[in-house]
Amino acid sequence: MNVTVADGAGFCFGVKRALKIAFDAARKGDGPIVTLGPIIHNPQVVERLEDEGLRVVSELGEVDGGTLVVRSHGLPRRVFDDAASRGIDIVDATCPFVKQAQDRATQLEQEGYSVVVIGEEDHPEVLSITGNLERPATVVDGPRGLGEISKLPRVGIVCQTTQPLEHLTAVTDALLERTRELKVFNTICEATFARQESALKLAGRVDLMLVVGGKNSANTRRLWELCREAGCDAYHIETKDELEPEWFEGKREVGITGGASTPQWIIQEIVEAVEDT
Ligand code: SF4
Structure with a gap:
C-alpha cells in the first residue's frame, strides 16, 4: 500500500505553543496545575500530560489555589476574574490567532456593530470570543442561523479560527443582501x-x-x-x-x-x- x-x-503552531507552556507550568509544579477541559482535543496526549501532573477539571470550584493553564481556545473574561478571586494563578496559552479573533470582535462591538460569530455555538473558542464581549453576540454556522440579525443596520463578522471559508462567504453573501453596513474580519487561521x-x-x-x-x-x-x-x-x-x-x-x-x-x-x-x- x-x-x-x-x-x-x-500539531499546529498554537497547539505546540500551548503544550510547551503547559509542560513548563507542570514542571514548575507550584500547587495543583489544571486546565478547564482537556488542553487539546486528543485523549492520548491528555493522558500523557496527566502523567506529568496536569489535571483536567470541569470547573474552578474543584481547585484550591495553584495554577490554571488557559488552553489555546482561550476563556471568557468572567473565568479569568473568577480565577483571580479564588487566588488561582493564570498561565495564558491562548493561541495568538484566537486572541486576534477575540480582539476583532471587541473592536466591532466598540465600533457599534452587532457582532456575528461564525462557528459552533458550544465550542470553547467561540465561547471565549463571545465571553469577552459586553453584549450577547449571534453565533451561526451558516446563513440559516441569521434570523433577526439580518434586519440590523450595522453588522460585524468574525470567524472561529477553524471554520471553512465557505461558511464565511455564505454568511457574508446572505448579510450583504439585507444589511446596510457590513464589516468582515476573516479570522480563519492560516x-x-x-x-x-x-x-x-x-x-x-x-x-x-x-x-x-x-x-x-x-x-x-x-x-x-x-x-x-x-x-x-x-x-x-x-x-x-x-x-x-x-x-x-x-x-x-x-x-x-x-x-x-x-x-x-x-x-x-x-x-x-x-x-x-
Ligand atoms: S488558531 Fe490556528 S494555530 Fe491557533 S490553535 Fe487554532 S488552528 Fe492552531
Whole structure:
C-alpha cells in the first residue's frame, strides 16, 4: 500500500505553543496545575500530560489555589476574574490567532456593530470570543442561523479560527443582501487554510483518506467532511487500533492527514500500520 501524508498534518503552531507552556507550568509544579477541559482535543496526549501532573477539571470550584493553564481556545473574561478571586494563578496559552479573533470582535462591538460569530455555538473558542464581549453576540454556522440579525443596520463578522471559508462567504453573501453596513474580519487561521487545502488536494488523487484526530476535535471532523464532500472514501480515526482490513480492499493509494491537535507519533504509527497492510 502506498501511503502519503498531507502537508501540515498534525500539531499546529498554537497547539505546540500551548503544550510547551503547559509542560513548563507542570514542571514548575507550584500547587495543583489544571486546565478547564482537556488542553487539546486528543485523549492520548491528555493522558500523557496527566502523567506529568496536569489535571483536567470541569470547573474552578474543584481547585484550591495553584495554577490554571488557559488552553489555546482561550476563556471568557468572567473565568479569568473568577480565577483571580479564588487566588488561582493564570498561565495564558491562548493561541495568538484566537486572541486576534477575540480582539476583532471587541473592536466591532466598540465600533457599534452587532457582532456575528461564525462557528459552533458550544465550542470553547467561540465561547471565549463571545465571553469577552459586553453584549450577547449571534453565533451561526451558516446563513440559516441569521434570523433577526439580518434586519440590523450595522453588522460585524468574525470567524472561529477553524471554520471553512465557505461558511464565511455564505454568511457574508446572505448579510450583504439585507444589511446596510457590513464589516468582515476573516479570522480563519492560516494553519487551518493550509491543512484543509492540502487534505483536499491529496483526497483528489488517492483511493482512500484516513483523517486522524480526536473524535471531539471540530477541525479534524471538518477535514473528514471535506474529504468526503470531495468524493473520496474517508475514515476518521483516533489510533491505529481502529483500522479495518476491508477498508483497503481494492485500494492502492492511501492519503493521511491529521487535525491541529493530532501528534506526529500517532500519525506515524498509522502510516506504518497501513504500509504493512
Ligand atoms: S488552528 Fe490556528 S488558531 Fe487554532 S490553535 Fe492552531 S494555530 Fe491557533
